[in-house]
Amino acid sequence: MFVLCALAGLLVVVTLVDVVYELANNARPSIARNGLGFLLHTQWNPNFNREGAGALIFGTLVSSGLATLLATPLGVAIGLYLAMMAPPRVRATVGPLVEMLAAVPSIIYGFWGLVVLVPFVERLEPGLHGALGFIPLFGRPATIGISMLSAVIVLTVMILPIISALTRDLFLTVPRELTDGAEALGATRWEVIRGIVLPSTASGVGAAVVLGLGRALGEAIAVSFVIGDVNAIHASLFAPAATGAERIANQFQGALNAQHLASLFYVGLILVVIGMLTSLAARAIAGRFDVNRAVGATV
Amino acid sequence: MSSAASQLVLGESGLFDPTAPLTASGNLRRRGVISVIVTVTATAAALAAVAILAIVVYDVLQRGISSLSVGFVFQNPSGLAGGGIFNYVLGTAEVVGLGAAVALPLGVLTGIYLTEFAGRRSRTAGVIKLALDMMQGLPTIIVGLFVYGLIVIPQRRQSGLAASIALAIVMLPLMARSSQEVLLLVPNSLREAADALGVSRWRTVLTVILPAAMGGIVTGAILAIARAAGETAPVLIANSIFDPNAVSTNIFHGVPTIPMLIYSSVELPIPQAVARAWGAALVLMLFILIANVGARVILARSRGKMGR
Numbered sequence: 173m174f175v176l177c178a179l180a181g182l183l184v185v186v187t188l189v190d191v192v193y194e195l196a197n198n199a200r201p202s203i204a205r206n207g208l209g210f211l212l213h214t215q216w217n218p219n220f221n222r223e224g225a226g227a228l229i230f231g232t233l234v235s236s237g238l239a240t241l242l243a244t245p246l247g248v249a250i251g252l253y254l255a256m257m258a259p260p261r262v263r264a265t266v267g268p269l270v271e272m273l274a275a276v277p278s279i280i281y282g283f284w285g286l287v288v289l290v291p292f293v294e295r296l297e298p299g300l301h302g303a304l305g306f307i308p309l310f311g312r313p314a315t316i317g318i319s320m321l322s323a324v325i326v327l328t329v330m331i332l333p334i335i336s337a338l339t340r341d342l343f344l345t346v347p348r349e350l351t352d353g354a355e356a357l358g359a360t361r362w363e364v365i366r367g368i369v370l371p372s373t374a375s376g377v378g379a380a381v382v383l384g385l386g387r388a389l390g391e392a393i394a395v396s397f398v399i400g401d402v403n404a405i406h407a408s409l410f411a412p413a414a415t416g417a418e419r420i421a422n423q424f425q426g427a428l429n430a431q432h433l434a435s436l437f438y439v440g441l442i443l444v445v446i447g448m449l450t451s452l453a454a455r456a457i458a459g460r461f462d463v464n465r466a467v468g469a470t471v
Numbered sequence: 472m473s474s475a476a477s478q479l480v481l482g483e484s485g486l487f488d489p490t491a492p493l494t495a496s497g498n499l500r501r502r503g504v505i506s507v508i509v510t511v512t513a514t515a516a517a518l519a520a521v522a523i524l525a526i527v528v529y530d531v532l533q534r535g536i537s538s539l540s541v542g543f544v545f546q547n548p549s550g551l552a553g554g555g556i557f558n559y560v561l562g563t564a565e566v567v568g569l570g571a572a573v574a575l576p577l578g579v580l581t582g583i584y585l586t587e588f589a590g591r592r593s594r595t596a597g598v599i600k601l602a603l604d605m606m607q608g609l610p611t612i613i614v615g616l617f618v619y620g621l622i623v624i625p626q627r628r629q630s631g632l633a634a635s636i637a638l639a640i641v642m643l644p645l646m647a648r649s650s651q652e653v654l655l656l657v658p659n660s661l662r663e664a665a666d667a668l669g670v671s672r673w674r675t676v677l678t679v680i681l682p683a684a685m686g687g688i689v690t691g692a693i694l695a696i697a698r699a700a701g702e703t704a705p706v707l708i709a710n711s712i713f714d715p716n717a718v719s720t721n722i723f724h725g726v727p728t729i730p731m732l733i734y735s736s737v738e739l740p741i742p743q744a745v746a747r748a749w750g751a752a753l754v755l756m757l758f759i760l761i762a763n764v765g766a767r768v769i770l771a772r773s774r775g776k777m778g779r
Contacts, residue, residue, distance in 0.1 A: 173672070173673030173676060173677070174584075174588050174672070174673065176580055177580045177581070177583045177584030177587075177588055178584050178588065178595070179580075180576075180577045180578075180580035180581045180584060181580075181581045181584045181585065181589075181595070181596070181599040182595075182599070183577060183581075184581060184599055184602045184603055184606060184643065184644070184647070185598055185599060185602040187606070187640060187643075188602045188605055188606055188609075190617070190621070191609065191613065191614075191617045194616070194617050194620035194621055195613070195616060195617065195620065197620065198616075198619075198620045198624070246516050246519070246520070249512060249513040249516035249517075250513070250516045250517045250520055252513050253513035253514055253516065253517040254517065257510055257513055257514065258517070266517055266521060268763075268764075268767060269520075269521050269524055270517070270520045270521065270524075271763075272524055272760060272763055273520060273523065273524045273527075275694075275697060275698070275759055275760065275763050276524075276527060276701075276756065276759070277698075277700075277701025277702065277703065277730070277755065277756075277759065278701070278703060278704075279701060279703040279730045279733050279734060279752070279755075280527070280531060280701070280733075280752050280755065280756055281527070282703075282737075283733055283737055283748070283749075283752055284527050284530055284531065286737060287530075287534075287737075288526075288530050329523055329527075332520060332523075333520070336520065360502050360503060360505070360506035361506045361509065361510060362502075362505050362506040362508075362509040362510075363502065363506070365509070383608070386608050387608075389610070390608075390609070390610020390611070390612065390613065391610070392610065392611070392612035392704045393612075393703040393704050393707070393734070397737065417610050417612045417613075417704075420612050420616065420708075421612055421704055421707055421708075424616075424619075424707070424708055425707070425711055436616075437616060437620070440612070440613050440616045443610055443612075443613055444609065444610075444613050447605075447608050447609060447610055447613070448605050448608070450608065451604050451605045451608040452605075454604075455601070455604065
C-alpha cells in the first residue's frame with residue numbers, strides 16, 4: 173500500500189518532467205533555427221518559415237495583465253463580502269454560485285463571448301473611443317468587436333471566481349479574536365478590513381492573484397474565439413491581437429510544415445516556463461509572510 | 472488613508488498603544504460613510520458576479536433550448552447541421568471515463584501518500600506537492616501538446632486514447648488535492664484508535680480512513696469529471712479528427728466529443744449547425760452544473776455524518 177501510494181506520487185513528478193521534455197524535444201527544429209531571438213521577433217509568417225513569438229508574448233502579457241488588474245479588486249471585494257458581510261444564508265447561496273462561474277467550461281465562454289459579448293463590445297467601442305479617444309488605449313475601433321478588449325473581458329470573468337473563492341477562504345482564516353477586538357475598540361467595518369483583515373492576509377491575496385494570472389496566461393480556447401489571432405502589437409484595446417496559447421489552438425491543426433509545428437511547440441515551451449514561474453511565485457509569496465496560514469492547502 | 476480610528480486601535484507603530492488618549496476623533500460620520508460605501512461596493516461586486524453567471528446561463532439556455540429534446544441526445548447527427556449529438560455524448564463519456572479510470576485512483580493514492588504515509592517533513596512529499604501545484608497550473612493546451620508529442624506522433628494518428636491521457640493529466644492534480652484535503656479532515660482520533668488496536672497502517676487506511684472520507688472523495692471525483700468533460704484544448708490537439716456522423720468508440724482512433732462539436736460548428740455559416748452547437752453547449756453546461764450541485768450535496772451529507 174505504501175509503495176503503491178508513493179509510486180502514484182512519483183508518477184506526478186515524472187509526468188511533469190516529461191511534459192517539459194516532450195515540448196523541448198518537439199520544439200527543437202524551431203529552437204535550432206530561431207534561438208532565443210524567437211522571444212523578441214515579432215513576425216509570424218509560416219509561409220516563409222519566419223516565426224517569432226514577440227507579438228504573442230506581448231498579447232499574452234497584456235490580455236492577462238489587464239484581466240488580472242480588473243479581476244483583483246472585484247474578486248477581493250467579493251471575497252470580503254462573502255467572508256465578512258453576507259448573512260449566513262446569502263453566503264451559502266452566493267458563494268457556490270460564484271464558484272459555479274469557474275465551472276463553466278472555456279468553450280462555452282468562448283462561444284458566448286463570440287456570439288453575445290463581441291457584438292456588445294462592438295457597440296461599446298465607438299462610444300468609448302469618442303469619450304476617451306485621446307488615450308491610445310482607446311483607439312479607433314478596428315473590427316466588429318473581435319479585439320483585445322473582448323479577450324480581457326472574457327478572461328476577467330474566467331479568473332474572477334478563482335480570486336474570489338481563494339480570498340474568501342483566506343479571509344475566513346483571520347482569527348475571530350482580532351476582528352472582534354478591533355470592533356470592540358470601535359473600528360468600523362472598513363477599518364477592520366483595512367487594519368486587520370487585509371494586512372494579515374496580504375501575502376495570501378497576492379498568491380491568489382498570481383494564480384488567477386497564471387490561469388489567464390494559459391487560457392487558449394475562450395480567447396481564440398474573441399481576440400482574432402492577428403499577429404500585431406497595438407496600443408489600442410480595440411484592435412485584434414493574439415496570445416500564445418490561443419495561437420497554438422488556432423494553428424495547430426492546420427500547421428503548414430514541420431517548422432511551423434516546431435514553432436508552436438516552442439510557444440508552448442515558453443508558456444510552460446511562464447506557467448511554472450507563476451506557480452513558483454504564488455508559492456513563494458504565500459510562504460513568505462504567513463507560514464501558518466493554510467494558503468498552500470486552499471490554493 | 473490612515474484614519475484616526477485605525478491609529479487609535481493600532482497606534483503609530485501598528486501596535487496597541489495603551490497610553491493613547493481615549494478621545495473621540497470627531498469624524499465618526501465620515502468613517503461610517505466610508506464603511507457603508509465599501510459594504511455597498513462589495514455587495515455590488517458579488518451581485519455582479521452572480522449576474523454574469525445568470526447572463527451566461529440564460530444566453531446558453533435561450534439559444535440551446537429549442538434544439539434540446541430526447542431525440543437530440545439519443546440520435547446520431549446527419550450531415551453538417553441535422554440530427555442529434557448521440558455519438559458526441561457517447562464519445563465524451565468514453566474519453567472522460569477512461570481518463571477518470573486512470574486519474575482518479577492515482578489521485579486518491581497520491582492524496583493518501585501525502586497525508587497518511589509521508590512524514591510531515593518528508594522531502595519527497597514536498598517535491599510531490601510542488602509537482603501537483605505545477606501540474607494543476609499547466610495550461611490545458613500544453614497538456615494537449617504533451618500527449619501529442621508522447622502518443623500522437625509515435626502512433627502517427629490522433630486518438631481518443633491520447634485525449635483520455637490528456638484529461639487524466641488535467642484530473643490527477645484536482646483529485647489528489649481534493650482527496651488530500653478530505654483526508655486531513657478525518658479526525659486523528661480514528662487513526663490513533665486503530666493504532667492502539669495494533670492495526671497496520673494500510674489496513675487502517677482501507678477500512679477506517681477511506682470509508683470516513685468517502686463522501687469528500689466522491690465529491691472531488693465528480694468535480695474532476697465535470698471539469699474534464701468541458702476541456703476543449705486537449706481534445707482539439709489530440710483528438711480532433713473523427714467521423715462526425717457516426718458512433719465511433721474505437722479508442723485508438725479519433726472519438727467525437729462534445730467540446731469538439733461546439734468548437735468546429737461555431738464558425739460554420741449554417742444557422743442550423745450553430746443551433747445544434749448551442750444545443751450541445753446546453754447539454755454540456757447542464758451536465759457540469761448538475762454535477763457541481765450534486766457534488767455539493769454529497770459533500771454536505773458526508774460532513775453531516777462526520778459531525779462537522
